[in-house]
Amino acid sequence: MHHSYRRRDVLRGIDFVLRPGVLAGIVG
Incomplete structure (x- = not known):
């Protein structure tokens, strides 16, 4: 569980x- 967390x-x-x-790349 610790590893997953x-x-x-x-x-x-x-x-x-x-x-x-990514958003900046799409907008820019």
Whole structure:
């Protein structure tokens, strides 16, 4: 469970950082 939670936290952080970049790329 700890591994899954950690993976989710990491994926969530990556998504949180990549989402703005992808949106900016689409808008820009």
